[in-house]
Amino acid sequence: MDETGGKQGQNGSPELSLRPLDLSDIDDFMVWAADDKVSRFCSWDTFTSKEAGIDYIKNTVIPHPWFRAICLDNKAIGAISVSANNGGNRCRGELGYVLASKYWGKGIATKAVKMVASTIFKEWPHLERMEALVDVENGGSQRVLEKAGFQKEGLLRKFFTLKGTCRDFVIYSLLSTDPQS
Numbered sequence: 001m002d003e004t005g006g007k008q009g010q011n012g013s014p015e016l017s018l019r020p021l022d023l024s025d026i027d028d029f030m031v032w033a034a035d036d037k038v039s040r041f042c043s044w045d046t047f048t049s050k051e052a053g054i055d056y057i058k059n060t061v062i063p064h065p066w067f068r069a070i071c072l073d074n075k076a077i078g079a080i081s082v083s084a085n086n087g088g089n090r091c092r093g094e095l096g097y098v099l100a101s102k103y104w105g106k107g108i109a110t111k112a113v114k115m116v117a118s119t120i121f122k123e124w125p126h127l128e129r130m131e132a133l134v135d136v137e138n139g140g141s142q143r144v145l146e147k148a149g150f151q152k153e154g155l156l157r158k159f160f161t162l163k164g165t166c167r168d169f170v171i172y173s174l175l176s177t178d179p180q181s
Contacts, residue, residue: 014072016111021061021069021079028069028076029053032100041138042098043162066120070099070112077103080112082120082130091128093120097144104140113148114180121176128176133160136168145172149180 021029032038033047033056047053061067065084069076078099085092095116099109121127132150134141146152150172159169 015074016108016115017071017074018068018080018112018115019071019074021057021067021076023054023057023062025069025076026050026053026057029057029079031102032078032098035101037101038098041135041141041162043160045163066093066123068116070097070108072103072108078109078112080116082116082124082127084124084127090126093124093127093130095130095132097141107147109141109144110147113144113150117148117174118180130174132172133169134172135162136170142170142172148174149178150174151178 030047030050030053033044033053036046039046044056047056061079064081067079067081070078070080078097080095080097082093082095084090085094095113097109097112099112103109117130120130130150132141132145133156134145136155142152151174153171153173156169156171158166160167
């Protein structure tokens with residue numbers, strides 16, 4: 001075992017992968033979804049019951065067009081999604097991700113974002129731009145995006161009401177024509 005709690009792969013580190021999140025992941029899902037530190041900057045509130053988590057997976061995650069578990073050795077330790085837009089905004093998608101706090105600061109989120117960036121533009125050929133909106137106080141998430149090659153485009157003042165407070169957000173983007181690292 002290594003310091004992240006996963007089995008070591010051939011190169012001595014756990015294997016990171018993305019796969020659909022499903023109901024069998026509920027116990028792992030609750031580790032991060034029930035953690036106030038994790039949900040602080042999320043649009044959803046901390047989950048307080050396993051039943052609420054099951055409902056969320058059934059009604060939101062499974063029908064979502066692109067929602068994946070971030071896994072270490074196939075254990076779900078977070079999630080990442082790209083949400084599609086319609087009509088004239090069809091060329092844009094919004095990236096979102098969440099990771100169990102135990103795994104913060106280890107480069108896992110950055111690697112997961114890079115994995116999505118390397119495939120999403122092929123899977124969705126209509127997509128030309130992937131965006132991410134980050135609370136100004138969420139420096140960790142801003143660093144993830146910058147390390148993954150996203151460009152910081154600007155500050156959106158009083159842009160979104162999060163947990164009852166209208167907050168400033170930073171917008172990042174990655175274009176299909178940008179170099180993929």
